[in-house]
Amino acid sequence: MIETQQNNDIGVFGPLANRLLHSLDMDSVSSGNRDLLCEVLRFAARAEQELGNRQMALAKMEAQALIDPVTGLENHKGMQLAFSRAAAAAGRYGDPALLIIIAVNGLADISHTHGETAENFILNRITDELRSVTRRSDVIARISHHEFALLLTHCPSDFATSKTAQLVASVSALSISYRGHSLEVQAIGGCTTFSADITLERAYATAHAMLAKRWEPAFKQSGFGRRTAPAATVALSPQTH
Numbered sequence: 001m002i003e004t005q006q007n008n009d010i011g012v013f014g015p016l017a018n019r020l021l022h023s024l025d026m027d028s029v030s031s032g033n034r035d036l037l038c039e040v041l042r043f044a045a046r047a048e049q050e051l052g053n054r055q056m057a058l059a060k061m062e063a064q065a066l067i068d069p070v071t072g073l074e075n076h077k078g079m080q081l082a083f084s085r086a087a088a089a090a091g092r093y094g095d096p097a098l099l100i101i102i103a104v105n106g107l108a109d110i111s112h113t114h115g116e117t118a119e120n121f122i123l124n125r126i127t128d129e130l131r132s133v134t135r136r137s138d139v140i141a142r143i144s145h146h147e148f149a150l151l152l153t154h155c156p157s158d159f160a161t162s163k164t165a166q167l168v169a170s171v172s173a174l175s176i177s178y179r180g181h182s183l184e185v186q187a188i189g190g191c192t193t194f195s196a197d198i199t200l201e202r203a204y205a206t207a208h209a210m211l212a213k214r215w216e217p218a219f220k221q222s223g224f225g226r227r228t229a230p231a232a233t234v235a236l237s238p239q240t241h
Helices: 005-009 013-023 031-064 076-093 107-114 116-132 157-172 200-222
Strands: 097-105 139-142 147-153 176-178 181-183 186-193 234-236
Touching: 076 097, 076 139, 076 147, 076 200, 097 157, 097 200, 107 116, 107 181, 116 139, 116 147, 116 157, 116 176, 116 181, 157 186, 186 200
Parallel strands: 186 234
Antiparallel strands: 097 147, 097 186, 139 147, 176 181
16 A cells, blocks of 8 residues: 655645555556555645645735735734724724824925934833833734834723823833933824724824824924933824714
């Protein structure tokens, strides 16, 4: 009896191939046909293995398409998926949720002065800080060069102002040492509560409208470039229906 040892570790084909071989009366099969049969089975096993490898590679690529390569956070596409799930839960169960956008100033200047590596270093420090003041169930995404979006589920609107202020203050107060240089950034925040029928684009637009009103006044008043961090600037939008 010919055993397909190579096939045993490959998907479902190995066991099926061995069952086929055991069901045949190999003594009645000519030597040439026996070799041909074994070659066909080996070819099919290799094809199944190659298909499995390609499926795993595709799944990895799809997962990477949802991740920001610099910070390892979700990107805009990843946030879209998370937002869709949260909006569905809001509609089905009435779960309250918040979308917060943190806009960071100073990254372009740091990149120009100290290089892209320094900018990436700071982005990862900001990522660590945001993770430290949020729950594991919260979704954090980097949605543009200088913006982070946070989706906080099971979070009533009463906490919107205080939570946004906490996040803004945490980022603005970061003390970052990079190759002997003291680097600093400043942040402002906008947030919105949402219901089942709101889209992510509308939620972004609501928070961005608040940010736009406060961006220039916040950083002019704070005197960006000083070592002291500015007071947290918070924008809170009403619930969107």
